[in-house]
Amino acid sequence: MSYEFIEYPDRDLLAIGLADQLASDLRNALRHEDRVALAVPGGTSPGPVFDDLCAVDLDWDRVDVLLTDERWVPEDSPRSNTGLVKQRLLVDRAAKARYLPLYAPKADPDDALAELEVPIAPVLPLAVVLLGMGTDLHTASLFPGADQLEAALAPRAPILMAMRRDDVPEPRITLSARVLNGGMRKHLLIFGAEKRKVLEQARGKPAREAPINAVLSDATVHWAE
Numbered sequence: 435m436s437y438e439f440i441e442y443p444d445r446d447l448l449a450i451g452l453a454d455q456l457a458s459d460l461r462n463a464l465r466h467e468d469r470v471a472l473a474v475p476g477g478t479s480p481g482p483v484f485d486d487l488c489a490v491d492l493d494w495d496r497v498d499v500l501l502t503d504e505r506w507v508p509e510d511s512p513r514s515n516t517g518l519v520k521q522r523l524l525v526d527r528a529a530k531a532r533y534l535p536l537y538a539p540k541a542d543p544d545d546a547l548a549e550l551e552v553p554i555a556p557v558l559p560l561a562v563v564l565l566g567m568g569t570d571l572h573t574a575s576l577f578p579g580a581d582q583l584e585a586a587l588a589p590r591a592p593i594l595m596a597m598r599r600d601d602v603p604e605p606r607i608t609l610s611a612r613v614l615n616g617g618m619r620k621h622l623l624i625f626g627a628e629k630r631k632v633l634e635q636a637r638g639k640p641a642r643e644a645p646i647n648a649v650l651s652d653a654t655v656h657w658a659e
C-alpha cells in the first residue's frame with residue numbers, strides 16, 4: 435500500500451494546505467471535464483478545511499459535491515453531515531456548486547438507495563475524494579464488523595450501501611469502497627497521535643479488519659497533532 439504522508443505543524447496550517455490542494459485538484463480536473471465531482475466526509479475534522487475551501491475562486495458551478503457517507507438523520511439534526519456541508523462548504527463562492535444528497539426522508543435507508551444513486555452514477559468517477567477515518571480504521575461508513583461491510587468492499591459493489599453496526603447510533607449510508615477508491619485524487623484527513631499510530635499499525639491488514647486500506651492506494655494522508 436503506497437500513500438504519501440504529509441505532516442503539518444498544526445491544524446490551522448493543515449486546513450489551509452489541504453484546502454489549497456483540493457482546489458488545485460479541482461481546477462486541474464475542470465480543465466479536462468465539463469463537470470467534476472468532489473466527495474467529502476462528515477464528522478468533526480473537516481469543518482476548518484471547508485471554511486477555507488468555500489472561499490476559493492474556481493468554477494464552482496461545474497462542481498458536484500456529495501458526501502462520502504451520511505448518518506440516517508434529518509438535515510436539521512446536529513448529527514447530519516448534510517447540515518455540516520451546507521453550513522460550512524456550500525457557502526461563499528462554493529454556494530454555486532450542485533449538491534447531490536445522500537439522505538431522503540424515509541425511515542429505512544435501503545428504501546432510498548435506488549433514487550439517491552440516480553444523480554450520482556453519471557458523475558463517476560469522482561474527481562476528488564476527501565476522506566476521514568476513525569480510530570477503529572473505518573472510513574466513510576465502512577465500519578469493521580458492520581452488517582454489510584463485505585458487500586461494500588466487493589469489486590462489483592453498488593454505488594451506495596446502507597450500513598449498520600450495533601454500537602453506531604443510527605443507520606448509515608455510504609459510498610462503496612470501489613467508488614471511493616476509484617477517485618482520481620484521494621486525500622485522507624486525520625488529526626492526533628492515536629489516528630497516526632493506528633494508521634501505521636493497519637499496514638498489511640485485510641480491508642475487512644482495516645477498511646481504510648481499501649481506499650488508500652496512491653492517496654495523500656494529511657496529518658497534524
Ligand SMILES: O=C(O)C(O)[C@@H](O)[C@H](O)[C@H](O)COP(=O)(O)O
Binds near residue numbers: 477479568572
Ligand atoms: O459521518 C462520519 O462520521 C464520517 O464521514 C466518518 O467516516 C468520519 O470521517 C470519521 O468517523 C472521522 O470522524 P472525525 O473527523 O469526527 O474523527
